[in-house]
Amino acid sequence: MNVNLFAGMGSHQSARSETNTWFSPPAILDALGGADSFDLDPCSHVDRPWPTAREHYVQEDNGLILPWFGRVWLNPPYSIALITKFLGRMAAHDRGVALIFARTETDPFHRFVWGAASGLLFLRGRLNFHRPDGSRAEANGGAPSVLIAYGMEDRDILAAAPIDGAFVPLRFNVSMLMSALTPTWREALDGFFAGRRGEAVSLAELYRAFADHPKTRANQHWRDKLRQVLQRGRFERVDKGLWKRVPA
Numbered sequence: 001m002n003v004n005l006f007a008g009m010g011s012h013q014s015a016r017s018e019t020n021t022w023f024s025p026p027a028i029l030d031a032l033g034g035a036d037s038f039d040l041d042p043c044s045h046v047d048r049p050w051p052t053a054r055e056h057y058v059q060e061d062n063g064l065i066l067p068w069f070g071r072v073w074l075n076p077p078y079s080i081a082l083i084t085k086f087l088g089r090m091a092a093h094d095r096g097v098a099l100i101f102a103r104t105e106t107d108p109f110h111r112f113v114w115g116a117a118s119g120l121l122f123l124r125g126r127l128n129f130h131r132p133d134g135s136r137a138e139a140n141g142g143a144p145s146v147l148i149a150y151g152m153e154d155r156d157i158l159a160a161a162p163i164d165g166a167f168v169p170l171r172f173n174v175s176m177l178m179s180a181l182t183p184t185w186r187e188a189l190d191g192f193f194a195g196r197r198g199e200a201v202s203l204a205e206l207y208r209a210f211a212d213h214p215k216t217r218a219n220q221h222w223r224d225k226l227r228q229v230l231q232r233g234r235f236e237r238v239d240k241g242l243w244k245r246v247p248a
């Protein structure tokens with residue numbers, strides 16, 4: 001079941017609210033593994049209504065100059081200068097999740113989100129933030145919010161989180177790209193035999209044809225794999241070392 005984070009859409013807090021001490025809805029943190037799953041919140045407040053991580057820095061500590069460690073939860077203060085600095089630290093740290101308004105055209109968004117994050121979850125509706133006493137603001141935050149994952153682990157957590165919104169992956173690791181782009185062995189062999197229009201093909205010829213194939217680079221035992229697919233797939237051995245594709 002998706003987390004219900006939203007009040008009615010009638011009224012909203014000013015997006016340029018005077019206060020910087022609005023707290024993140026706890027349901028968001030719960031959906032990302034809970035406050036305990038985050039090691040550090042580098043911009044918190046002594047009067048926080050609940051923990052957002054195992055350790056918190058507050059304004060008096062200045063979380064911008066202290067060391068960051070582990071999985072970070074970041075909901076930065078609402079000034080463009082501080083958002084820029086905190087997001088810059090987050091991009092360099094590259095592990096955790098940030099919650100900011102989805103001002104996708106701004107310079108910090110381009111530098112430290114589009115150019116650095118691993119995935120985004122654009123939230124459906126608008127969030128209602130909380131006061132230091134824990135009460136939820138009647139009005140929503142006045143702008144759409146986005147959760148931003150840094151690092152592959154948090155990209156996967158964000159993609160699977162039960163939070164209503166649209167997930168957009170931004171970075172892929174090489175093995176994900178390879179498996180998305182490379183055909184299966186059976187597809188690769190089907191394609192090769194289709195080009196031979198029903199002729200029998202020798203194993204030696206198949207070895208030569210596949211020697212430079214992307215699949216063989218990832219598997220030093222690729223010849224064994226190729227023979228296994230021939231034996232199990234829609235292929236028949238017509239003579240010693242000679243194979244044909246069985247018509248569909």
Ligand SMILES: C[S@@+](CC[C@H](N)C(=O)[O-])C[C@H]1O[C@@H](n2cnc3c(N)ncnc32)[C@H](O)[C@@H]1O
Binds near residue numbers: 020041042058064
């Ligand atoms: C939007 S609130 C978020 C609070 C909390 N991180 C959360 O997610 O609920 C931003 C907080 O950052 C604090 N803050 C402002 N400048 C800071 C700094 N340089 N270092 C640490 N915290 C700071 C503010 O006092 C405010 O409580």
